[in-house]
Amino acid sequence: MRAGRDTNRAMFWRILRRLLGANRGRLFVMLLALGAGAAVTAALLNLQVDAKRRLTSEFRVFGPNVVIVPSGALSSSSETLPQSVIDSVSGNVPGGRVTALSALYMVASVSVPGSGKSASAVVAGINPLFLTKGYPSANPNGSLRSSENACVAGVRFAKEVGVEPDTGLVVASGDRQELCRVANLRQTGGPEDNRLEIDLRAAQRLAQLPDRLSMIELIVPGTPAEIQNYIADLQRRIPDAEVRPVRQFTEGQAKIYNRISGLLTATVGIVLVLTALCVMAAMSNVAIERKMDVGLMKAIGGATRRVVRLFLAEAALLGLAGGVIGAALGILLSIVLGKAVFGVAARPRLIVYPVAVGLTILVAILSAFPLRRLASIRPAAVFRGEA
Amino acid sequence: MFLRLVADSFGRRRRHKLLTGAALALGMGVATAALSVALDVGDRLAKEFRSLGANLVVTPKADSLPLEIGGVDYRPVNAGAYLPEADLPKLKTIFWHNNVIAFAPFLEVRAMALPFSREGRKLASSIADVPVVGTWAEHAVPLPEGGEFRTGVAKTNPWWQIDGRWFSEASHECVVGVAFAKENHINISDSLSLTIGDVTVTPTPLTVTGILTSGGPEDASIVVPLSYAQSLARKPGEYRKLYVSALTKPEDAFARKDQKTMTTAELDRWYCTPYISSIALQIQQELPGTDVRVIRRVAEGEGQILTHVEMLLWLVTLAAMLAAALAVGASSAASVIERQNEIGLMKALGAGSGTVGFLLAAEQLLLAFVGGGIGYALGIVLARLLGERIFGAAPEPTLLVFLVVIGLAAIVTLLGSAIPLRRASRIEPAPILRGE
Numbered sequence: 171m172r173a174g175r176d177t178n179r180a181m182f183w184r185i186l187r188r189l190l191g192a193n194r195g196r197l198f199v200m201l202l203a204l205g206a207g208a209a210v211t212a213a214l215l216n217l218q219v220d221a222k223r224r225l226t227s228e229f230r231v232f233g234p235n236v237v238i239v240p241s242g243a244l245s246s247s248s249e250t251l252p253q254s255v256i257d258s259v260s261g262n263v264p265g266g267r268v269t270a271l272s273a274l275y276m277v278a279s280v281s282v283p284g285s286g287k288s289a290s291a292v293v294a295g296i297n298p299l300f301l302t303k304g305y306p307s308a309n310p311n312g313s314l315r316s317s318e319n320a321c322v323a324g325v326r327f328a329k330e331v332g333v334e335p336d337t338g339l340v341v342a343s344g345d346r347q348e349l350c351r352v353a354n355l356r357q358t359g360g361p362e363d364n365r366l367e368i369d370l371r372a373a374q375r376l377a378q379l380p381d382r383l384s385m386i387e388l389i390v391p392g393t394p395a396e397i398q399n400y401i402a403d404l405q406r407r408i409p410d411a412e413v414r415p416v417r418q419f420t421e422g423q424a425k426i427y428n429r430i431s432g433l434l435t436a437t438v439g440i441v442l443v444l445t446a447l448c449v450m451a452a453m454s455n456v457a458i459e460r461k462m463d464v465g466l467m468k469a470i471g472g473a474t475r476r477v478v479r480l481f482l483a484e485a486a487l488l489g490l491a492g493g494v495i496g497a498a499l500g501i502l503l504s505i506v507l508g509k510a511v512f513g514v515a516a517r518p519r520l521i522v523y524p525v526a527v528g529l530t531i532l533v534a535i536l537s538a539f540p541l542r543r544l545a546s547i548r549p550a551a552v553f554r555g556e557a
Numbered sequence: 558m559f560l561r562l563v564a565d566s567f568g569r570r571r572r573h574k575l576l577t578g579a580a581l582a583l584g585m586g587v588a589t590a591a592l593s594v595a596l597d598v599g600d601r602l603a604k605e606f607r608s609l610g611a612n613l614v615v616t617p618k619a620d621s622l623p624l625e626i627g628g629v630d631y632r633p634v635n636a637g638a639y640l641p642e643a644d645l646p647k648l649k650t651i652f653w654h655n656n657v658i659a660f661a662p663f664l665e666v667r668a669m670a671l672p673f674s675r676e677g678r679k680l681a682s683s684i685a686d687v688p689v690v691g692t693w694a695e696h697a698v699p700l701p702e703g704g705e706f707r708t709g710v711a712k713t714n715p716w717w718q719i720d721g722r723w724f725s726e727a728s729h730e731c732v733v734g735v736a737f738a739k740e741n742h743i744n745i746s747d748s749l750s751l752t753i754g755d756v757t758v759t760p761t762p763l764t765v766t767g768i769l770t771s772g773g774p775e776d777a778s779i780v781v782p783l784s785y786a787q788s789l790a791r792k793p794g795e796y797r798k799l800y801v802s803a804l805t806k807p808e809d810a811f812a813r814k815d816q817k818t819m820t821t822a823e824l825d826r827w828y829c830t831p832y833i834s835s836i837a838l839q840i841q842q843e844l845p846g847t848d849v850r851v852i853r854r855v856a857e858g859e860g861q862i863l864t865h866v867e868m869l870l871w872l873v874t875l876a877a878m879l880a881a882a883l884a885v886g887a888s889s890a891a892s893v894i895e896r897q898n899e900i901g902l903m904k905a906l907g908a909g910s911g912t913v914g915f916l917l918a919a920e921q922l923l924l925a926f927v928g929g930g931i932g933y934a935l936g937i938v939l940a941r942l943l944g945e946r947i948f949g950a951a952p953e954p955t956l957l958v959f960l961v962v963i964g965l966a967a968i969v970t971l972l973g974s975a976i977p978l979r980r981a982s983r984i985e986p987a988p989i990l991r992g993e
Contacts, residue, residue, distance in 0.1 A: 418716050445881065447579075
């Protein structure tokens with residue numbers, strides 16, 4: 171009995187091998203269809219997971235989306251925060267790193283020693299002063315040098331006072347004064363255009379407010395829900411100050427994020443379903459050509475169930491092979507695509523690989539199902555060439 | 558005879574043709590859907606990005622330096638320059654006037670507010686030095702060519718959330734910021750009387766119609782119709798700042814080129830492309846004495862993300878088309894491989910390789926056109942569903958997509974059957990007919 175089963179099994183695999191090897195053209199075609207499907211599945215799944223994450227860090231370019239201001243600062247801007255608040259800001263969120271920008275604002279008189287031009291303008295002490303990445307990039311005319319007496323002039327301020335890169339400036343408030351050298355000019359279209367940005371410590375000395383800040387601006391990457399949680403969490407940790415989303419950007423980003431991720435999911439979904447159906451149609455087309463094989467097997471006494479099982483095994487094997495090769499190619503493809511779009515290679519997610527292979531096997535087996543119909547074939551009819 | 562052979566093949570092998578056709582239709586459906594979405598997504602997303610608000614700001618050229626801290630300008634009313642409101646309809650006459658989707662002028666003054674309850678009872682003593690923002694909520698701008706354009710702050714700053722409703726410009730109404738309302742216990746349908754300087758008569762109060770949450774400095778101010786702020790500031794028909802929201806094309810390397818170094822043809826091309834910089838220039842030409850600046854934070858972020866998302870979708874489309882092409886190619890290859898008997902018989906009856914190839918190619922092409930056509934229809938339906946679900950607007954079916962899809966279907970089926978056909982043409986009829 172046992173020996174019989176072993177022979178059966180050996181025979182089963184032998185027939186399977188022959189089936190696969192019988193027609194190399196057909197084998198190639200089937201592997202091509204399945205492999206293409208698997209590659210697209212793996213590439214899209216991997217890219218989809220990665221792109222959404224990547225998108226949230228893309229929103230960095232909009233600049234700060236959360237601000238910390240002294241409580242009740244809306245009606246009066248003369249209140250300040252202790253600088254120690256910044257220690258409560260955690261540097262990491264699921265979406266990446268939080269960038270913090272602390273600022274102290276005041277109105278001071280700025281003059282150019284050589285020309286005698288002077289104006290009263292908003293002077294902002296900013297730390298870090300030269301944050302080009304992630305903050306509205308301007309026209310960085312001039313070199314970016316970070317030193318304590320460097321400053322950044324807004325374009326309208328520069329025009330008003332007659333400032334060019336490398337001009338020396340005297341910033342005075344009361345009887346205190348600080349010297350600085352303009353490192354670059356910038357145009358943002360926002361209030362930054364009208365002011366002079368100097369080092370935070372210099373501003374604190376000028377305003378006689380050591381270790382005080384007007385506000386902290388944060389760039390928090392993440393999905394809308396993650397940002398909400400971050401704000402709530404931060405507010406709990408610093409009860410004395412007010413943590414507020416910059417609604418213009420948080421709301422806009424939430425809307426855009428939902429749209430884009432919905433679009434991506436839907437496109438990927440449709441493409442995957444249609445691709446699966448397409449592969450299935452192609453495979454079924456090949457499968458119904460197997461009348462001869464089925465007829466012969468039945469003629470020499472193969473039970474219908476056995477014959478069907480044989481073909482299903484063949485399909486599963488093909489699916490496995492196509493899936494393993496195709497999904498690997500697909501993941502490679504998604505890495506390349508990710509690099510092309512976001513400049514950073516998409517991180518391959520291991521879960522995608524078995525999912526893609528599994529789906530391919532499933533599609534292969536499903537597309538072998540027209541064979542069930544062959545079970546009703548009468549072998550004699552096949553051999554007479556009637557069917 | 559030729560046609561009869563083709564018709565016979567379709568009739569006899571109905572099931573095969575159906576499946577090959579289905580594979581074709583599905584594959585081309587994928588291509589159509591992905592292609593339609595990718596073609597359309599730029600425009601749709603550009604509109605979506607307008608929820609970030611204005612991307613251009615217009616200020617008087619001769620203005621003094623604003624002393625703005627935390628969104629509040631500390632200059633006195635008399636300092637600085639103003640712009641005439643009467644020029645604003647000209648914004649809709651620039652070359653890209655259809656891309657200007659909203660604009661709102663602003664005039665800020667500081668006034669003393671005297672709150673009254675609904676019944677006319679004084680709520681508190683007067684509140685000094687309240688920022689008052691005059692703007693349009695939903696203003697009808699008469700257009701030079703007739704008709705009107707409705708615009709205002711509700712469109713330029715869509716994140717401003719109003720509890721209640723916006724004021725109507727004709728009546729004495731206003732909207733108060735949420736922080737101001739909370740601090741002074743003001744509710745909807747209370748009223749406020751605003752004065753500047755020493756006025757002996759209390760002016761007609763404005764009814765509060767809504768509470769504004771903006772997340773910005775406006776939360777602590779009172780928002781009134783522009784005309785009211787003008788009369789309060791004694792600056793009739795003038796405004797200080799204009800925000801413009803325009804649909805733009807993301808800036809590319811060409812847009813960043815210095816306009817002074819462009820040739821005339823390049824300059825024309827630049828001017829006639831809705832880059833943010835060319836729209837800014839056109840606005841500056843229409844509104845004399847202004848300084849139009851791009852709000853880089855909005856515009857550049859938008860450009861960068863838009864470019865990336867478009868690229869991503871194109872790549873998805875390309876991958877989908879590739880997969881569809883491979884599967885369809887495989888399907889048509891299979892349908893040729895299985896027909897060696899038939900080919901052998903045809904050759905035995907005296908058909909040349911060319912004739913056989915031509916016959917099979919004709920069959921495949923017929924299938925490609927039918928399958929491609931059905932696939933196109935399927936893809937368009939899917940793209941419509943997708944567009945409507947996500948953007949609330951369906952992409953327009955374009956001839957371009959149709960041609961691309963039909964062309965793709967033809968090429969793929971021909972390529973798919975080319976290799977097996979070549980092999981088939983080398984078939985010796987005799988062994989096949991003997992059944993070997």
